[in-house]
Structure formats: C-alpha cells, structure tokens
Amino acid sequence: MEVDLPQLKKWLDEDVVILFADRNEKIPLISDLKLLSMGAEAYIFKARFMGVEAVVKWRFPKNYIPEELDEKMRRSRTKLETKILWKALSLGIKVPTPLFIDLDAGILIMSFIEGESLRDVAEKIDKDVLCQVMKTVGSYAATLHLNGITHGDLTTSNVIVAKDGVYLIDFGLASFTKRCEDMAIDLHIFFRSIESTHYRIEDVAKKCFIDGYKQVVGDSKTETLIRAVDSIRLRGRYIAARKLRTEWVG
Amino acid sequence: MIVLGIESSAHTFGVGIVTEYKENFILADERIQYVPKHGGIHPRESSRFLAEKAPMVIEKAFEKASLQLDDVNAIAVALGPGLGPCLRVGATAARALASFLKKPLVPVNHAVAHIEIGLKMTGLQDPVVVYLSGGNTAVIAYVEKRYRIFGETLDIALGNLLDTFARETSLGPPYVVAGMHVVDKCAESGKKFLDDFPYVVKGQDVAFSGLLTTALRAYRRGLDIHDICLTMREIAYNSVLEVTARCLMHTRKKEVMLVGGVAASPILREKFAKMAEKYNAIVGVVPPQYAVDNGVMIAWTGLLAFKSGLTIDLRSAIVKQRWRVDEVEIIWK
Structure with a gap:
C-alpha cells in the first residue's frame, strides 16, 4: 500500500512538553507511526501519541474526488465521528476514546x-x-439506537474482541437519527456481514445478537425493527419474495 | 463444442454463438436494439419489437458463423432477471429451437452472464465486480461457489438516476452521445458544488432516489443545470467508489472489474483507475460492446454451465423476472 506519509507527518510534526514533578520532558506529539490497515476512506495507523499507544485515523485526500467536495466530506465525517464516540462512551459502550x-x-x-x-x-x-460476544454487540446496538445513534457500518470487521470486553470500532459512517429505518439498516448490514462471511455460524450469531438487543429495548420494539429489516431486504434487486405487480390484484 | 445463446431481458435481442477456443471464440454476435421514441423502455412495446425481429437475428447469426442449424451442441437462454414480456420472447425462441433441433437447453442468469463474459474479456481472475447499468448497481464478489452481493442500491440504479435526470431536464434521450453520458457532458461546465445534496452510503449499500429528487428540485428552482449535473454526478459516482473500496478491503481482492452499460463512462473509469491505484488493485473494464446486453455473454456462460452438466427440461424453462445473482450456484468454478 502506497501511503503518502510525509503529508501526514507534516500535520503532526510538533513536540509537546510533559511536566513532571521533578523534571520536564520534551517528546514528539506522535512517534512510531505504523500502518495498520487501509479502509475505504482512511488510513489507520498505530502510533505513540504523547507517549501512549494510540490509533491514528487519517481520512486521506482522494484524488478521484474533486478537492472541494472531498475536503468538505472529510471534515464533516471526522467531526461527527468524534462526537459520536464521546456520546457512545458516555452511554457505557466500549469504544475507542x-x-x-x-x-x-x-x-x-x-x-x-x-x-x-x-x-x-x-x-x-x-x-x-x-x-456472548454477539449478545454484547446486540446490546450495544440497542443502546445506541435508543439514544438516536446509528453505527452505519456494523459488521463483524468492526467488532473487536479484547481481553477486557467487546469493543465497537469505526464510527466513520455513524450518524444521529431518529428514524426507525436507519436503525433497521444497522441490523440489515450486520446480518448480511454474517451471511456473506460467516454463513457457517449464521443461526447462532443472529439469534444471540437479537437476544442481546431484546434485553435492552424489549421484545416488541425488537420485533417491529426486525419487520423493518425484512422490508428493507425486499427492496433489493429481483427479490423473488416480493410480489410481482400482476399479483397485487386480488 | 458450440453453444448458441439468446438474450432478451430488456431492449436487446441478441444471439451469440461461441466455441471453446481460447482465441476467436465468438463465431457470431448478432443483436438488435429497441429504442423507445420517448420515455423509458415500455415492456410491451419492447417485447413486441423483439418478437418481430427474433427470427431474423437468429438466422443472421447462423449465416455469420457459417453454421448449419444442427452444428450447435446446446442452446443457452437468459431466463432472468429482466422484464417479463421481453424475457419470454427469448425463452420461447430458445425452447422452440431446442425442441426442434433436439438439443439440450441451458438456463443462464443474465447477471452471471455479464460477469462471466467480463472475466473472459478482461482476463481477470478473481475481481470485485462492479455492475453498473440502467437497472443494476451492485458490488459483487465471488466467495465459495457464488457471486455474492456485497453492496447494492436500495432504490434506483445509477444508470436510472442519470437517465431519469436527463429525461426530466430534456438533456436526453439519447442519453449517450459519442461515448459520453449527457449528464457527464453537462457536468463538464459545472463550476461549483451545491450544498445539501444527499450522499447516501449505508454500510456497503447506496441509494440514489433522494439524490434524484434533490437534483430535480434544484433544477426546478432554477439553479444552474451544469452545477446540478456536476454535484449529482460526483456524489453518485463517489458513493459507488466508496462502496467498491470497502469491498476491496473487506474481501482483500486485488482486482476490480467494471461491467454494465454505465461502466462505459470514461469519467467513471478514470476515477476507478485512480481509486484502485491507491489500493494496489488493477482495474479491468469490459469493452463497451460486451458490457451492454448481448447474446455472446449468454452463449459463453451457457457453454461453461453445459460443460459442467447443467441443462433444463423444456417444460420447466420458464422465465424468472426476479432471479438474484447470488441465487445461482456457480458449478463451473
């Protein structure tokens, strides 16, 4: 992967002074930058930030999008993602700080x-x-939804199983919303990520996720949502279960 | 082995004859297209047109290939997805041929055929397939015996967005002039990006109907049409690019294949090339002639399927207007 590091380094080329009781220490704002992965819109690095282990997410400029539009999008998404991470933390969901x-x-x-x-x-x-993991993910999703937040890209790639629990990551497509439809899309995306990549464990995964979801919002709300998920699925191309126009009559 | 394929899912009646040869595998490629006088494709009008022309196209294909009717080993036909009345024309012709010639009939999924001919033409091995046409917008990848849909449009297709906008604003038809879509052309003189056009990417899915409404509303409010074209196009293209990038990362594949009518857009191609470069992937574009509906793709896919032993009883060879690409088991891979 070709990474335009100089550009990123320029942005973060600063030193910070840490004041200890007995001495001052000057350390770089960021060091040990190492590329972890490349997402659809950002590079993810591991680095030391003011001396602690951190993840740097850099929404890189995209030469295939007009500059003006690209800048606007990168700015607004970075801002929104941060806001939502804070909100999620305050709700007791394990996410990166x-x-x-x-x-x-x-x-x-x-x-x-x-x-x-x-x-x-x-x-x-x-x-x-x-x-247990799926249950936790389900309860996280429900908590977010109860508070008007959708994750926007809830897939198994964005769940981290750590020693101290289950974490949700990548809120890059998350948004504030009140529409039931948007919440249903979270579920739809999560179910599809299970179906397409983990079809061997599909049944357990889905059932436990739904159980976890129910624990937070209750049975009836969950069922309404699942019906919404089904209706979203019928909107895909050429779904046989959707009635043909000729079948509407009578 | 020689297979004849018939395509008639929307506005094209295509007949292709192919063999197993590595080079020059196309023996015949005849097609005729229904062009509506105004508006979109009317299924009844289109099917009537196709039915009238079908015998002539089939005859011409045999002539071009210098073959006798009896020389073909199997008849392949696109049984779906597509417009019912149109599909039935091809299915009827294929059943008649198969029954008369006493040759096996091979069912082919139209979307799978687009992918298979793309692979054959581009030489790609295992790409992320971006299927963009008037009726489809999907990002597809092969995983364990199926072409699985990783993302698709939740409402209208990309081609549909462009064509409808063009039609409503009198930019078209025709929608494509000198290899360029009229909306692309119109966007060339766009100067600034308009605010509040919805950019909808949900996980791996896209949606364009809100964008179409917003664009048309802006047009009716009297905003500059070039700016509207530019904003709408960039947002639409970039959402597809984002979903493709997501799929590339998710599947860890290293190839991208563009297929379908909209894939012919030079602007879209350039964007994909730039995007793929970032991800160390290579882009293959199916030549426009084979990116649109044609009989060759049905014949070729039919040949692959037939070699793996797939045939269908004439009586059960009925069309399926709704037949998702991921329902088909790819037995030849």
Missing part, C-alpha cells in the same frame, strides 16, 4: 484497543463465547 482531532487534516487520534477482530475469530471461538 478520542484523544485528538485535526479537522483541517481529517485526523482523529484515539486510544488503541488490543484484541482481535470478530471477523477473524468468529468461526474459531467456542459457540458459547461467540453467543
């Missing part, structure tokens, strides 16, 4: 979470453990 943002550069630095992505471990771990 935002440490630093630079809206002009599209940089968000947050705490590093040591663990494995659910995508990688889902089929390896014990069924009971998997169920």
Whole structure:
C-alpha cells in the first residue's frame, strides 16, 4: 500500500512538553507511526501519541474526488465521528476514546484497543463465547439506537474482541437519527456481514445478537425493527419474495 | 463444442454463438436494439419489437458463423432477471429451437452472464465486480461457489438516476452521445458544488432516489443545470467508489472489474483507475460492446454451465423476472 506519509507527518510534526514533578520532558506529539490497515476512506495507523499507544485515523485526500467536495466530506465525517464516540462512551459502550482531532487534516487520534477482530475469530471461538460476544454487540446496538445513534457500518470487521470486553470500532459512517429505518439498516448490514462471511455460524450469531438487543429495548420494539429489516431486504434487486405487480390484484 | 445463446431481458435481442477456443471464440454476435421514441423502455412495446425481429437475428447469426442449424451442441437462454414480456420472447425462441433441433437447453442468469463474459474479456481472475447499468448497481464478489452481493442500491440504479435526470431536464434521450453520458457532458461546465445534496452510503449499500429528487428540485428552482449535473454526478459516482473500496478491503481482492452499460463512462473509469491505484488493485473494464446486453455473454456462460452438466427440461424453462445473482450456484468454478 502506497501511503503518502510525509503529508501526514507534516500535520503532526510538533513536540509537546510533559511536566513532571521533578523534571520536564520534551517528546514528539506522535512517534512510531505504523500502518495498520487501509479502509475505504482512511488510513489507520498505530502510533505513540504523547507517549501512549494510540490509533491514528487519517481520512486521506482522494484524488478521484474533486478537492472541494472531498475536503468538505472529510471534515464533516471526522467531526461527527468524534462526537459520536464521546456520546457512545458516555452511554457505557466500549469504544475507542478520542484523544485528538485535526479537522483541517481529517485526523482523529484515539486510544488503541488490543484484541482481535470478530471477523477473524468468529468461526474459531467456542459457540458459547461467540453467543456472548454477539449478545454484547446486540446490546450495544440497542443502546445506541435508543439514544438516536446509528453505527452505519456494523459488521463483524468492526467488532473487536479484547481481553477486557467487546469493543465497537469505526464510527466513520455513524450518524444521529431518529428514524426507525436507519436503525433497521444497522441490523440489515450486520446480518448480511454474517451471511456473506460467516454463513457457517449464521443461526447462532443472529439469534444471540437479537437476544442481546431484546434485553435492552424489549421484545416488541425488537420485533417491529426486525419487520423493518425484512422490508428493507425486499427492496433489493429481483427479490423473488416480493410480489410481482400482476399479483397485487386480488 | 458450440453453444448458441439468446438474450432478451430488456431492449436487446441478441444471439451469440461461441466455441471453446481460447482465441476467436465468438463465431457470431448478432443483436438488435429497441429504442423507445420517448420515455423509458415500455415492456410491451419492447417485447413486441423483439418478437418481430427474433427470427431474423437468429438466422443472421447462423449465416455469420457459417453454421448449419444442427452444428450447435446446446442452446443457452437468459431466463432472468429482466422484464417479463421481453424475457419470454427469448425463452420461447430458445425452447422452440431446442425442441426442434433436439438439443439440450441451458438456463443462464443474465447477471452471471455479464460477469462471466467480463472475466473472459478482461482476463481477470478473481475481481470485485462492479455492475453498473440502467437497472443494476451492485458490488459483487465471488466467495465459495457464488457471486455474492456485497453492496447494492436500495432504490434506483445509477444508470436510472442519470437517465431519469436527463429525461426530466430534456438533456436526453439519447442519453449517450459519442461515448459520453449527457449528464457527464453537462457536468463538464459545472463550476461549483451545491450544498445539501444527499450522499447516501449505508454500510456497503447506496441509494440514489433522494439524490434524484434533490437534483430535480434544484433544477426546478432554477439553479444552474451544469452545477446540478456536476454535484449529482460526483456524489453518485463517489458513493459507488466508496462502496467498491470497502469491498476491496473487506474481501482483500486485488482486482476490480467494471461491467454494465454505465461502466462505459470514461469519467467513471478514470476515477476507478485512480481509486484502485491507491489500493494496489488493477482495474479491468469490459469493452463497451460486451458490457451492454448481448447474446455472446449468454452463449459463453451457457457453454461453461453445459460443460459442467447443467441443462433444463423444456417444460420447466420458464422465465424468472426476479432471479438474484447470488441465487445461482456457480458449478463451473
């Protein structure tokens, strides 16, 4: 992966002075930058930020989008993501803690979470453990939804199983909303990520997720939402279950 | 082995004859297209047109290939997805041929055929397939025996967005002039981006109907049409690019294949090339001639399926207007 590091380094080329009781220490704002992965819109680095382990998410400029539009989008998404991370933290959901943002550069630095992505471990771990993880994810989703937040990209890649619990990451597409429809899309996306990548454990995964969801919002709300999910699914292309126009009559 | 394929899912009646040869595998590629005088494709009008022309197109294909009727080993037909009345024309012709010639009939999914001919034409091995046409917007990847849909439009298709906007604002039809969509052309003189056009990406899915409404509303409010075209196009294209990038990361594939009528857009292609470069992936574009509906893709896919032993009883060879690409088991892979 070709990464335009100099540009990022320029943005973060600062020193900070840490005051201890007995001495002052000057350390770089950021060091040990190492590329972890590249998402659809951002590079994810692991780094030391003011001496602590952190993740740097840099929404890189995209040469295939007109500059003006690109800047506007990177700025607003970085801002929104940070806001939502704070909100999620305040709701008691395990997410990375935002440490630093630079809206002009599209940089968000947050705490590093040591663990494995659910995508990688889902089929390896014990069924009971998997169920517990799915339940937690379900309860997180429900809590977010109750508070008018959708994750926007709820997939198994965005769940981290860490020693101290289950974390949700990548709120890059999250938004504030009141529409039931948007919440249903979260579920739809999560179910599809299970169906397309983890079809072997599909049944357990879905059931436990729904159980966790129910624990937070109750049975009836959950069922309404699941009906909304079904209706969204019928909107895809060429769904056989959707009635043909000729079948509407009578 | 020689297979004849018939395509008639929307506005094209295409007949292709192919063989197993590595090079020059196309023996015949005949097609005729229904062009509406105004508005979109009317299924009844289109099917009537196709039915009238079908015998002539089939005859011409045999002529071009210098083959006798009896030389083909199997008849392949696109049984769906598509417009019912149109599909039935092709299905009827195929059943008649198969029954008369006593040759096996092979069912082909139209979308799978688009992908298979794309693979054959581009030489790509295992790409993320971006299927963009008037009726489809989907990002597809092969995983365990199926072309699985990773993302798609939740309402209208990308081509539909562009064409409808063009039609409502009298930019078209025709929608494509000299290889360029009229909306692309119109966007060239756009100067600024308009605010509050919805950019809808939900996970791996996109949606364009809100964008169309906003664009049309802006047009009726008297805003500059070039700015509208530019804003609408950039937002629409970039949402597809984002979903594709997401799929590339998710599946860890290293190839992207553009297929379908809209894939012919030079502007879209350039954007994909730039995006793919970032992800160390290569882009293959299916040549426009084979990116649109044609009989060759049905024949070729039919050949692959037939070699793996797939045939269908004439009596059960009925059309399926709704037949998702991920319902088909890819037995030849």
